[in-house]
Structure formats: structure tokens, C-alpha cells
Amino acid sequence: MPPIENDTGKNDLKSQIQLLIDSNQVMVFSKSYCPYCVKVKDLFKELKLEFNAMELDLIEDGTNYQDMLLEMTGQKSVPNVFINKTHVGGCDKTLQAHKDGSLQQLLCAETEAYDYDLIVIGGGSGGLACSKEAAALGKKAMVLDYVVPTPKGTTWGLGGTCVNVGCIPKKLMHQTAMLGTAIQDARKFGWEIDEKVKHNWDTMKDAVSNYIGSLNWGYRVALRDKNVNYVNAYAEFIEPHKVKATNKRGKETFYTAEKFIIATGERPRYLGIPGDKEYCITSDDLFSLPHCPGKTLVIGASYVALECGGFLAGLGLDVTVMVRSILLRGFDQEMANRAGEHMEEHGVKFLRKYVPIKVEELEAGSPGRLKVTAKSTESDEVIEGEYNTVLIAVGRDACTDKIGLDKTGVKVNPKTGKVPVSDEEQTNVPHIYAIGDILEGKWELTPVAIQAGRLLARRLYGGGKLKCDYINVPTTVFTPLEYGCCGLSEDRAIELYGQENLEVFHSLFWPLEFTVPNRDNNKCYAKIICNKLDNDRVIGFHYLGPNAGEVTQGFGTAMKCGATKEQLDNTIGIHPTCAEIFTTLEVTKSSGGDITTSGC
Amino acid sequence: MAHRLLVRRFWTLSSKDLRCLPVSSSSSFSTSLQSSRVPVLSRSLALASLRRAASFNVQDHDDFDVRVIKSELPVLVDFHAQWCGPCKILGPRLEKAVAKQSGKVTMAKVDIDDHTDLAIEYGVSAVPTVIAIRGGDVIDRFVGIKDEDELESFVSKLIGK
Numbered sequence: 001m002p003p004i005e006n007d008t009g010k011n012d013l014k015s016q017i018q019l020l021i022d023s024n025q026v027m028v029f030s031k032s033y034c035p036y037c038v039k040v041k042d043l044f045k046e047l048k049l050e051f052n053a054m055e056l057d058l059i060e061d062g063t064n065y066q067d068m069l070l071e072m073t074g075q076k077s078v079p080n081v082f083i084n085k086t087h088v089g090g091c092d093k094t095l096q097a098h099k100d101g102s103l104q105q106l107l108c109a110e111t112e113a114y115d116y117d118l119i120v121i122g123g124g125s126g127g128l129a130c131s132k133e134a135a136a137l138g139k140k141a142m143v144l145d146y147v148v149p150t151p152k153g154t155t156w157g158l159g160g161t162c163v164n165v166g167c168i169p170k171k172l173m174h175q176t177a178m179l180g181t182a183i184q185d186a187r188k189f190g191w192e193i194d195e196k197v198k199h200n201w202d203t204m205k206d207a208v209s210n211y212i213g214s215l216n217w218g219y220r221v222a223l224r225d226k227n228v229n230y231v232n233a234y235a236e237f238i239e240p241h242k243v244k245a246t247n248k249r250g251k252e253t254f255y256t257a258e259k260f261i262i263a264t265g266e267r268p269r270y271l272g273i274p275g276d277k278e279y280c281i282t283s284d285d286l287f288s289l290p291h292c293p294g295k296t297l298v299i300g301a302s303y304v305a306l307e308c309g310g311f312l313a314g315l316g317l318d319v320t321v322m323v324r325s326i327l328l329r330g331f332d333q334e335m336a337n338r339a340g341e342h343m344e345e346h347g348v349k350f351l352r353k354y355v356p357i358k359v360e361e362l363e364a365g366s367p368g369r370l371k372v373t374a375k376s377t378e379s380d381e382v383i384e385g386e387y388n389t390v391l392i393a394v395g396r397d398a399c400t401d402k403i404g405l406d407k408t409g410v411k412v413n414p415k416t417g418k419v420p421v422s423d424e425e426q427t428n429v430p431h432i433y434a435i436g437d438i439l440e441g442k443w444e445l446t447p448v449a450i451q452a453g454r455l456l457a458r459r460l461y462g463g464g465k466l467k468c469d470y471i472n473v474p475t476t477v478f479t480p481l482e483y484g485c486c487g488l489s490e491d492r493a494i495e496l497y498g499q500e501n502l503e504v505f506h507s508l509f510w511p512l513e514f515t516v517p518n519r520d521n522n523k524c525y526a527k528i529i530c531n532k533l534d535n536d537r538v539i540g541f542h543y544l545g546p547n548a549g550e551v552t553q554g555f556g557t558a559m560k561c562g563a564t565k566e567q568l569d570n571t572i573g574i575h576p577t578c579a580e581i582f583t584t585l586e587v588t589k590s591s592g593g594d595i596t597t598s599g600c
Numbered sequence: 601m602a603h604r605l606l607v608r609r610f611w612t613l614s615s616k617d618l619r620c621l622p623v624s625s626s627s628s629f630s631t632s633l634q635s636s637r638v639p640v641l642s643r644s645l646a647l648a649s650l651r652r653a654a655s656f657n658v659q660d661h662d663d664f665d666v667r668v669i670k671s672e673l674p675v676l677v678d679f680h681a682q683w684c685g686p687c688k689i690l691g692p693r694l695e696k697a698v699a700k701q702s703g704k705v706t707m708a709k710v711d712i713d714d715h716t717d718l719a720i721e722y723g724v725s726a727v728p729t730v731i732a733i734r735g736g737d738v739i740d741r742f743v744g745i746k747d748e749d750e751l752e753s754f755v756s757k758l759i760g761k
């Protein structure tokens with residue numbers, strides 16, 4: 001690595017070093033082989049102090065660092081120790097400072113000066129869980145939560161995505177749709193219901209909103225009762241230990257803390273085509289839409305797209321889903337396609353291999369009329385369609401770009417905006433942690449964010465050792481025919497273990513509840529993927545059928561316990577249920593055997 | 601003097617924003633400024649009903665201070681929310697119980713979503729929560745629904761009957 005000649009390079013380096021000094025309570029510039037360095041690091045370990053050591057011999061431009069440190073401190077040798085932004089010096093000076101107590105003083109001065117032990121940015125699933133836990137462990141904790149309104153002006157209360165515009169309203173509206181199916185089935189079971197059954201969007205929307213209102217209040221009260229200081233303001237770092245909080249009236253307040261947890265979650269992505277923000281809505285708007293959406297185009301094939309399209313169709317609306325390539329990316333593709341086929345059979349139209357290019361308003365109203373122009377991904381074909389509502393559900397972006405992370409040095413994946421963390425949810429800046437949807441390569445699920453947040457607080461403040469386990473996380477997609485899974489998709493399992501080392505057991509089944517109404521025969525499907533090299537351990541669990549969440553939850557525990565095919569076979573089923581199918585799986589995929597069902 | 605000031609304040613507020621007038625005939629607790637559910641009553645009618653009304657919607661912390669804490673009369677504070685079903689049943693019953701005491705007690709209605717800080721300050725965990733305040737002090741409270749007889753004795757106790 002050549003020495004840096006130009007000023008910009010030098011200034012960059014200088015600010016990089018300054019950032020390290022500013023953001024670490026104890027910063028040691030060190031060399032891995034240097035015995036004096038080892039000595040000071042041992043001292044800090046003995047004092048149980050968190051420190052950041054940069055080994056200059058192990059990084060590419062270490063000599064440049066050393067030159068710059070000389071310029072900044074007049075000291076060329078290592079270790080070069082900083083405590084609370086103050087230059088302490090080398091090994092002797094540090095040991096001396098420890099002896100005469102000045103080291104302790106340096107350490108205390110700053111910790112006491114922070115307003116809070118912990119500030120959590122984002123009051124969603126993860127943020128609330130960890131701030132409450134930290135406060136319960138006696139720490140002075142603050143949560144900053146603020147909802148930036150959607151382009152349509154929709155906004156909501158405390159609790160984050162899941163409560164307000166995610167899991168909760170989604171599942172309740174899914175339930176609304178399921179009840180519609182139940183009413184149809186009911187006739188076959190002898191219930192005499194008027195031929196014309198109508199659904200009232202406003203009644204559903206108000207009931208859902210009211211329930212959410214009560215949850216928002218519950219969260220607020222819980223924060224008060226647990227002694228977490230809550231501020232309804234948008235937070236942004238302005239220094240490694242300091243945030244600026246702007247409330248809805250634009251008033252700015254500043255808070256400092258020893259540690260930070262970022263839990264800002266994600267927001268729906270827009271398409272970046274003409275008319276998207278003006279005329280389209282996202283899931284952030286749908287659940288509180290003041291009018292029935294009418295004929296709807298759903299753009300995207302994410303689980304949010306399929307769930308929303310599914311329940312809207314279940315309410316009796318005309319629904320089209322526009323898909324660029326595949327359904328449910330990242331999920332088992334066989335299952336995804338089966339769930340999609342079921343939707344298609346129940347009236348949802350799919351426009352496959354199209355991408356929208358513009359959205360125009362034909363007529364304003366509630367709902368109005370929109371024209372969508374789309375083009376094929378395979379040819380020059382351009383199509384047009386008219387809808388009352390266009391719902392964009394093409395993915396979500398992490399809220400990490402407008403929170404001043406550059407002021408802290410926290411690294412973010414520049415492509416995805418996601419934050420890489422250690423297995424203890426620590427970012428590259430030691431006093432800043434991150435949890436929930438913004439994490440790179442982790443699950444975007446409420447219980448995962450909650451678990452990670454709670455365990456993190458226990459590790460930080462309660463002597464906890466347990467880390468969040470991101471393996472074998474069970475989950476469910478609430479499509480009209482629900483899809484529950486845990487562990488690996490078949491596609492991923494083949495990639496990891498090779499087809500020859502896997503045995504896949506599968507079966508179609510017909511829920512007893514479906515027999516009398518005589519619907520959806522041989523649509524429900526169960527599949528497990530077993531690792532032949534490891535005792536036929538179940539490494540993938542997949543279920544397409546009613547109550548998928550309820551069915552999958554317990555098998556998630558079984559997989560955590562390392563369940564094998566033999567153990568499933570030895571389990572006695574509960575009859576008559578859907579879940580019992582997993583105790584009697586016999587046909588392997590490789591055998592090509594018949595998996596259609598016939599009676600009990 | 602204090603009393604006159606108070607009355608003036610009451611009038612200015614009310615005539616400034618008709619939409620915030622209490623609607624004696626409706627059980628709706630909507631205090632939201634955007635709410636269009638309150639029919640635009642003829643002004644004189646609205647003002648007339650106001651003169652009779654023993655209850656009012658709290659506007660903000662200062663308003664609470666003047667009309668509740670510094671009130672010469674005992675005040676029942678009804679902490680309620682628009683999303684709360686039981687609140688919609690209790691509200692009219694409370695109004696009735698207060699009206700029966702012909703001017704010996706007033707009733708302040710606080711929407712906990714609009715005035716979260718007040719609700720948090722007064723330890724409200726669930727709605728409806730009703731707090732009885734006399735001379736600025738909380739002297740009684742209950743959470744949940746009560747029937748008309750129970751409410752009557754609650755109010756009587758407050759005015760020292």
C-alpha cells in the first residue's frame with residue numbers, strides 16, 4: 001500500500017480514525033504481535049471493558065494509519081490508546097493511568113454524562129421488546145418511534161409494522177375472507193343462508209382499526225409501566241452517541257446514550273414509474289383504506305402481494321396479480337406454485353412475465369379508475385388494463401438511509417440498505433446494535449425481531465448468554481390456501497446437500513372439512529425433506545392446507561429438537577386432522593409413487 | 601373573577617370551532633377535528649345545547665388545568681377512545697348521571713389518543729377509566745362499565761351527598 005499523498009485521501013483517513021476514536025469508549029490502535037499491545041488489551045479485558053482494537057499489521061493501509069496517528073497525537077508507536085475520545089498514550093502511560101486512577105476517571109466522566117444507557121430507534125416489534133427488557137433490567141432506556149406518512153398520507157400509531165400495517169390487519173382480513181368461504185361451505189352442512197351474502201368493507205376496516213387502536217394504547221401503557229421513556233419523534237444520528245429527534249411539529253430535541261439499538265424496520269418499495277406514488281397504494285395504505293378497493297391489480301409476487309390479493313379476492317373482488325418472474329422468491333418453489341395455482345383456480349387472475357411501465361388516472365374517486373400499462377419481460381408486447389386500485393407489493397426497503405448512519409460509521413450494504421451484524425446483533429461500531437427487518441440475511445418476521453431484541457437486552461444488561469437462533473424458524477404465508485414451512489426449501493436443500501443425499505416424503509391430502517362441501521380435493525399438500533447422511537433428520541418441513549400456522553408451530557419445536565423421519569413415524573397422529581399426515585408419510589418423491597388421497 | 605374568565609374562555613373556544621361542540625343528542629364521542637359526523641347544527645341550536653351541557657371535551661393540557669384541576673365544581677373525567685366499544689355505552693350513561701345532579705358536578709371527556717400525555721399522567725391503562733376530581737385532587741376512580749344505579753351512587757359520593 002503506497003503512502004497517501006493527496007489531501008483528500010489524508011482527510012478521509014483522518015476522519016476515519018476520528019470516527020473510531022469518537023465511537024468507541026476504549027479504542028486501541030495495536031499490532032497483533034506486539035507484547036505491549038497484548039498487555040494493555042489484557043488490562044482492558046481484566047477490567048471487563050468493551051474495547052475496539054485495530055490491528056494495524058493486519059490491515060492493508062496500517063502504515064498510513066500509523067503515520068496519521070503520529071500527525072494527530074505525536075505518538076508513532078503502538079499501542080496508541082484513547083479513552084472517551086481522550087488520548088491516553090502507549091502501554092506505560094495506560095498502566096500508569098490505571099494505577100493512579102485517572103483511567104477510571106476518564107471512563108466514568110463520559111458514561112455518567114450520557115442521558116440514557118440505551119436508546120432504541122424504532123418502536124416496532126423488535127424495538128419495543130428490547131427497550132422494555134432493558135428497562136426491566138434496571139437500565140435507563142428510551143424508545144424513539146415515528147411513522148413517516150405514506151405518499152397517500154396514511155399514518156398510524158405505536159407498535160411498528162406488524163401491529164399497524166402487517167401481521168395483525170393482514171390476518172384479520174384473511175380471516176374475513178376465510179369466513180366467506182365458510183359461509184359457502186355452511187350451506188352444504190345445512191345452514192340456510194340467503195343466496196345473496198354481501199360484505200361491507202367499512203365495517204371490517206373499522207373493526208380492524210379499532211382493535212389496532214386498542215393495541216397501540218396497550219403498547220403505550222406497557223412502556224409507561226415498564227419505565228421506558230417514549231418519544232414520538234423521528235431519530236437521526238448526528239454523532240456516534242447522539243441523536244436528533246424531530247417531532248411532528250418539527251421541534252428538535254437531542255439525546256445521548258451509551259448504547260444504541262437500531263430497529264427501524266422497512267417500508268414498501270415503489271416502482272419508480274410514472275404515476276406510482278400519485279395513484280397506487282401499498283400495504284401501508286390498504287388496511288385502512290377508507291373505501292372498498294374494487295377491481296384491484298396487485299403488482300408483485302411477494303408474500304405480501306399474494307396474501308393481499310388472496311384476501312381481496314376472498315371478499316369477492318376482481319383481483320389480478322402481475323408477476324415479473326416467480327412467486328414467493330426464497331420459498332420452496334413447488335409449494336409457492338401450488339399456493340398460486342390454488343388462487344388461480346379460485347378466480348385470481350395472474351399476468352405472468354409482465355412489468356408495469358406507467359399508471360394513469362382515468363377518473364378520480366373513491367375508488368377511482370386507473371389505467372395501467374405494462375410490458376412483457378420476454379417480448380415487445382405492451383398491454384393495458386383498467387382497475388379501481390393498484391396495490392404495489394414488490395418488496396420492502398430497510399429504513400437505514402435517512403438516519404445519519406454515516407455519522408456513526410455503521411456499515412450498511414450499499415445495494416440493499418441492510419445492516420450486517422455479528423451473531424450478537426452488533427454492528428461494526430461496537431456500541432451500536434441492530435435488530436429486526438433491517439438485518440442482512442436474517443428473517444423478516446415479528447417473533448424473530450422480538451426474540452432478538454429480548455435476548456440482546458439480556459446479554460447487554462442481564463448477564464445473559466443466549467443468542468438468537470435464526471435457524472429453523474417456522475413461518476406461514478396466509479394465502480387463501482395457507483402455506484406453512486420450517487427449515488430448508490427443497491431447492492436450497494438440494495443446493496446444500498445434493499439431491500442424492502436427500503429423501504423427500506410427500507403426500508396430497510383432503511381435509512375432512514372439505515369433503516362435505518366437496519371442494520379442493522387433492523390440493524392440500526405435505527412434504528418433508530430428510531437428510532440421509534444424518535439419520536434422515538428433517539431439514540425441511542412444508543405444509544399447504546388449512547390452519548398452516550397452527551400446524552407448523554409444533555413441528556418447528558420438533559425440528560429444534562432434531563426430529564428425524566423415524567420419530568415422526570413413531571408419533572401417533574390425532575385423528576381426524578390435517579397435521580396427522582406428517583405421521584404417516586410413506587411415498588418418496590424419488591419413487592414417483594402415487595400421492596393422491598383416497599378416504600381415511 | 602376566575603369563574604368569569606373561565607366562562608369567557610369556554611365561549612371563545614366553542615364559537616371558534618363549532619365542530620368541537622358537544623353533541624348532546626348523539627352518543628358519538630368523536631372529538632376529532634376532521635370528523636364530519638357531527639351535523640352542522642344551526643348555530644343558535646348548537647349554542648343552546650351547549651348552555652345546557654354539563655360535559656365538555658378537553659382540548660389540551662391547559663384546558664384540563666383550567667376546567668378540571670381549577671374547577672370549583674367536582675369533575676368526572678371520562679377517559680375514552682374512539683376504538684373502545686364499552687366507552688360508547690358508558691359515555692351516555694355518565695352524561696345522564698351528571699345531568700341528574702343539575703349543575704353540582706361537571707364532566708370532562710378526554711380522548712386518550714388525542715391527549716395521550718394526560719391519560720398517561722393519570723395512570724390510565726384501560727378504557728373507559730373514570731376519575732373523580734375535587735379541588736384538583738383525584739378522590740375516586742373506576743375502570744370499565746357500571747350500570748346507571750352504580751353511576752348515580754358514584755356521582756353522589758363525589759358531590760358529598
Ligand SMILES: Cc1cc2nc3c(=O)[nH]c(=O)nc-3n(C[C@H](O)[C@H](O)[C@H](O)COP(=O)(O)OP(=O)(O)OC[C@H]3O[C@@H](n4cnc5c(N)ncnc54)[C@H](O)[C@@H]3O)c2cc1C
Nearest residue numbers: 122124125126146160161162166235265436437444445446
Ligand atoms: C403486509 C405485511 C404482513 C406481515 N405479516 C407478517 C406475519 O404474518 N407474521 C410475521 O411474523 N411477520 C409479518 N410481517 C413482518 C413483520 O411486520 C416485521 O418482520 C416486523 O414488524 C419487524 O419488526 P421491526 O422491529 O424490525 O420493525 P417494524 O415493526 O417495522 O418497526 C419499525 C418502527 O420504527 C419506526 N421508525 C423507522 N425509522 C425511524 C426513525 N428514524 N426514527 C423513529 N422511528 C423510526 C417505524 O415507523 C416503525 O414504527 C408482515 C409485514 C407486512 C408488511
